[in-house]
Amino acid sequence: MGTVQLDVNDDRLTRQAHQALTASRAVGRPWYEPPSFEETVVDWRHEDQAEPKEIWVAEHDGEVTGLAMLYLPMEDNTWLAWCDLHVHPEHRRRGHGSALMDRVVERAKDARRTSLVTEFMVPVDEPEHGYRRFVERHGYTLSNTEVVRHLDLPVPDSQLQHLDSASRPRWAGDYRLETYVNGVPEALQPSLCEVMNQLIVDAPTGEIEYEPESMSPGRYREHLGVERQMARTRLTTVALGAAGEVVGYSDLVLPAGAPTTVFQWGTYVHREHRGRRLGMAIKVENLRRLQADHPERRRVVTGNDGTNSWMVSINEALGFHVVELSPAYQRKLD
Incomplete structure (x- = not known):
């Protein structure tokens, strides 16, 4: 061996x-x-x-x-x-x-x-699962746990309309929403990257400390190129502020090899623009585009820290249900 x-x-x-x-x-x-x-x-x-x-x-x-x-x-x-x-x-x-x-x-x-992090999927009701015992034997300690939820598609149009109607009065007139396939235009990429880089800092991560990421427009375009080679489709809905800058975004990714699954990647609203129901608005708009363009997809998969009450409440209102857990374990290195 x-x-x-x-x-x-x-x-x-x-x-x-x-x-x-x-x-x-x-x-x-x-x-x-x-x-x-x-x-x-x-x-x-x-x-x-x-x-x-x-x-x-x-x-x-x-x-x-x-x-x-x-x-x-x-x-x-x-x-x-x-x-x-x-x-x-x-x-x-x-x-x-x-x-x-x-x-x-x-x-x-x-x-x-100085730190090594690993994550995996386990059932909700098995706190002593073998994967947990394995990493603990190797010196890892639990840092935080994401709850993985699935959303069955399609979401009824009436439900999306209800959620849209409840959120729109809070943001309409001050922001506008736009949806793009396989990347936003270059003019929006600098402000999108600025917002994306803050997600890892603001999202709850337990005992693991992060600094802002360093996504640049050039690296963003590089990632889009790789996704094209993989035959993936990315749907991005952005919220634009008064100056036309990205203040919030939500990404849905459709892998070619998993023909009924959609992965919810990042959803984030900049802290200076919160309290306007933009998180719900961009997720609803992205789901509408997904269902219009890709009726073959049957589920959306997402994960959120259990303490992220803001995002959990949005996902529950959309109809996401708990399927499994994704614990993150950390090992300090000498």
């Missing part, structure tokens, strides 16, 4: 790693739709200079049994590293996960990181 860094240009091993990843994520989650190999390999082969990644695999008799993806931000939060570790269910409890964990801890230390 050993661990090696994955050569992402080796189609055979990369396909095996993808199979281990999707098999691991599917355990106990009948609703899970795996990403296609084609879109996954585009992501794995992309070299993001602002957040390089290393993919380490465990092997047995020439077969990939598990993998760990290590992310190392270089432009912000440079004391942190993130890892996402998976072992194929047919190869668990044989030391592969521990070998991979030891490897990413070693690599995070080599990169002079």
